[in-house]
Amino acid sequence: LSSETGKQWWSWGVLAGRPFGTQLISTRADGFAYMVATQMKLGGSEAWAALSPEAAGVLAGPAATYLAEVIAITGEAGEPKQFATVTRATMAGGDLAASIAWSCAAMERATKVTGQGGTVATSGAGNLFQVCWIAGSDTAEELDAARLAMNGDAEYQGMIAQAGADGLFVDGSVEEIVLVRMP
Numbered sequence: 069l070s071s072e073t074g075k076q077w078w079s080w081g082v083l084a085g086r087p088f089g090t091q092l093i094s095t096r097a098d099g100f101a102y103m104v105a106t107q108m109k110l111g112g113s114e115a116w117a118a119l120s121p122e123a124a125g126v127l128a129g130p131a132a133t134y135l136a137e138v139i140a141i142t143g144e145a146g147e148p149k150q151f152a153t154v155t156r157a158t159m160a161g162g163d164l165a166a167s168i169a170w171s172c173a174a175m176e177r178a179t180k181v182t183g184q185g186g187t188v189a190t191s192g193a194g195n196l197f198q199v200c201w202i203a204g205s206d207t208a209e210e211l212d213a214a215r216l217a218m219n220g221d222a223e224y225q226g227m228i229a230q231a232g233a234d235g236l237f238v239d240g241s242v243e244e245i246v247l248v249r250m251p
Contacts (some may be wrong), residue, residue: 072113073106078148078249126180136189136200140172143185149204151211156200158241165235171199174227181221182214194206
């Protein structure tokens with residue numbers, strides 16, 4: 069994908085949160101115009117066409133695609149880290165501005181507690197009114213340390229409780245996956 073589109077793509081294996089063996093690919097897009105240009109390049113690529121039949125029997129079905137629009141970045145923006153935690157939730161809709169403000173404040177708190185930057189994004193396509201928080205770690209040990217720090221931070225836990233009390237997100241809609249970047 070990278071050589072055919074001229075843009076960096078990453079391959080991810082799911083460590084937890086999806087069925088065993090689930091794989092993902094990602095890139096950073098500058099919007100729908102970029103996505104159209106990329107798909108046109110792939111559609112006309114002989115190399116991509118030659119690889120496509122190899123997916124038969126490997127994929128359980130067509131791959132889902134998502135577009136997440138970045139609304140906030142904490143810490144230093146850079147290349148994806150070796151491990152990523154992606155948490156998604158559906159905003160309840162009563163006060164979307166409050167849900168988005170809370171989402172940004174929660175990521176800021178997570179960055180303060182863990183020292184690891186992150187991204188807050190909303191769905192641009194797919195399931196609408198979703199927000200996702202993406203945080204990265206260089207090592208599995210850093211991932212463990214960040215999770216322990218967040219679980220032990222009373223202020224963050226209070227923020228979670230308040231979001232529930234305020235009904236900012238649809239009950240039962242929160243999901244989290246942990247990814248490892250493949251070589």
